[in-house]
Amino acid sequence: MKLTIVDYNSGNISSVINSFKEVAQNKVNIEVTSDLDKIKSSDKVVLPGQGSFKSCVDALNSINGLVDSLNEFVISNKKPLLGICVGLQMFADTGYEEIETKGLGWISGKVSKIDNQNGKYKLPHIGWNQIDIIKESKIFRNIENNSHMYFVHSYEFIPEDKNVISATTDYSTKVVCSVEKGNIFGTQFHPEKSDKIGLKIIDNFINL
Amino acid sequence: MLKNRIIPCLDVKNGRVVKGINFVDLKDAGDPVEQAKIYSDGGADEICFLDITASNENRETIYEVVKKTSKKCFVPLTVGGGVRSVEDINKLLNCGADKVSINTAAVQNEKVVLDSSKKFGSQCIVVAIDAKKNGNKWEVFTHGGRNNSEIDALEYAKKMEDSGAGELLVTSMDRDGTQEGYDIDLMSKISSIVNIPVIASGGVGNLDHLVDGIKLGKASAVLAASIFHYGKYSVKEAKQYLDSKGIPVRI
Numbered sequence: 252m253k254l255t256i257v258d259y260n261s262g263n264i265s266s267v268i269n270s271f272k273e274v275a276q277n278k279v280n281i282e283v284t285s286d287l288d289k290i291k292s293s294d295k296v297v298l299p300g301q302g303s304f305k306s307c308v309d310a311l312n313s314i315n316g317l318v319d320s321l322n323e324f325v326i327s328n329k330k331p332l333l334g335i336c337v338g339l340q341m342f343a344d345t346g347y348e349e350i351e352t353k354g355l356g357w358i359s360g361k362v363s364k365i366d367n368q369n370g371k372y373k374l375p376h377i378g379w380n381q382i383d384i385i386k387e388s389k390i391f392r393n394i395e396n397n398s399h400m401y402f403v404h405s406y407e408f409i410p411e412d413k414n415v416i417s418a419t420t421d422y423s424t425k426v427v428c429s430v431e432k433g434n435i436f437g438t439q440f441h442p443e444k445s446d447k448i449g450l451k452i453i454d455n456f457i458n459l
Numbered sequence: 460m461l462k463n464r465i466i467p468c469l470d471v472k473n474g475r476v477v478k479g480i481n482f483v484d485l486k487d488a489g490d491p492v493e494q495a496k497i498y499s500d501g502g503a504d505e506i507c508f509l510d511i512t513a514s515n516e517n518r519e520t521i522y523e524v525v526k527k528t529s530k531k532c533f534v535p536l537t538v539g540g541g542v543r544s545v546e547d548i549n550k551l552l553n554c555g556a557d558k559v560s561i562n563t564a565a566v567q568n569e570k571v572v573l574d575s576s577k578k579f580g581s582q583c584i585v586v587a588i589d590a591k592k593n594g595n596k597w598e599v600f601t602h603g604g605r606n607n608s609e610i611d612a613l614e615y616a617k618k619m620e621d622s623g624a625g626e627l628l629v630t631s632m633d634r635d636g637t638q639e640g641y642d643i644d645l646m647s648k649i650s651s652i653v654n655i656p657v658i659a660s661g662g663v664g665n666l667d668h669l670v671d672g673i674k675l676g677k678a679s680a681v682l683a684a685s686i687f688h689y690g691k692y693s694v695k696e697a698k699q700y701l702d703s704k705g706i707p708v709r710i
Contacts, residue, residue, distance in 0.1 A: 262579050263552040269530050302580035373656050373679060375582055375625055379462045379504055379709040399462065399709045401535060403582040403625070421460050444535050444557060446499065 255282045255293040262301030270443035287320045300337025304346030307337045339437030360410035372423040374405045388417035388431045390455045400440035462709045464504035464680035467687045474520035499532040501694045510540030529555025560585040563601040576623025586624040591632035620653045630661040638664025646676030666700040
């Protein structure tokens with residue numbers, strides 16, 4: 252099994268790499284690269300993302316052929332991909348952070364700022380919050396409902412088709428924090444920073 | 460619902476853990492990697508490393524510590540102390556830090572905060588404010604509490620939020636090392652004028668101080684060093700106590 256973590260200068264991915272290596276030990280070959288051929292020949296891909304929606308989309312687009320290769324991997328070949336944080340947000344058609352920006356369009360919807368109810372809620376939404384699993388998802392195998400996950404974000408993904416939502420978390424509103432659509436998986440929270448329970452989610456993805 | 464965080468802070472000097480009492484009288488107390496692992500296994504919501512002598516001495520040791528720790532701890536790791544530039548931040552993040560706290564450099568040049576939050580995202584930029592009371596106001600100190608910038612801490616807090624800080628780590632210089640509790644007045648004032656999370660620091664001597672920091676100081680997270688480090692209380696005990704006082708924590 253070959254798993255690739257896409258390294259496209261989207262900010263800090265050390266923690267993602269460390270956590271996947273910890274879970275995989277020597278059983279899975281983990282590549283950290285933006286090499287198109289390596290991505291295409293992978294069995295699974297992880298798409299991390301930090302910073303703004305726009306900065307991540309720009310970073311993806313600045314590597315020639317990367318978006319096409321990801322499209323081929325996900326849409327044509329239907330192989331499993333896990334998006335984390337802004338990696339998940341980029342599944343959307345459009346993001347509204349900084350400026351209106353086109354996303355990958357894999358799951359119809361938009362990414363907009365969390366409603367902080369006129370300053371009643373602090374943003375970013377930083378810290379540990381419980382997830383409410385509303386749909387069985389392969390990455391939640393043996394994960395108890397209401398488990399705590401680590402979040403840090405100010406924007407949320409609002410998919411058009413609510414059936415893709417696998418978990419929400421309770422903040423100022425019910426924030427979408429996990430999606431699954433066929434071979435496409437995403438978490439708004441950071442499994443790589445969510446202690447043992449987060450590592451279990453990574454393990455579930457690796458063992459899909 | 461979002462939980463209040465408990466963050467043990469490890470003061471690190473030359474790759475070893477120490478804890479300063481009012482920034483002097485250092486005692487050696489262990490290996491930072493092992494300590495961090497003990498804390499994260501014990502339920503710490505985040506780990507904070509403060510490289511206390513980084514401004515004056517060889518900094519390379521902290522990078523090694525961060526590298527090793529991030530391979531063992533899978534909760535967020537914040538590293539601060541002697542961070543001067545966007546390049547320093549980049550290096551710490553690449554070693555596995557999840558957030559970097561900026562103190563003196565942010566006072567001297569707010570562009571560091573602006574540029575780094577743009578480049579890496581606000582989520583990893585923590586501005587650390589060392590504040591000391593002077594009459595009716597608090598002033599911001601730099602260089603590990605040695606120099607008074609005479610900048611008003613409340614105005615500065617707001618300015619740092621506007622510059623892109625994702626969180627503020629507020630330390631009361633008057634309380635740090637005293638074990639008399641947080642400066643609640645300072646914490647609640649800063650917390651109410653900014654919309655980003657505030658981490659309270661400086662002065663914790665018992666578990667009620669943690670409760671006060673959250674309930675009265677309105678802090679999103681509480682940071683403490685010596686009460687955890689010398690085994691007076693475990694993180695687990697602290698969480699159980701907060702829970703018994705009706706404060707939402709991750710247990």
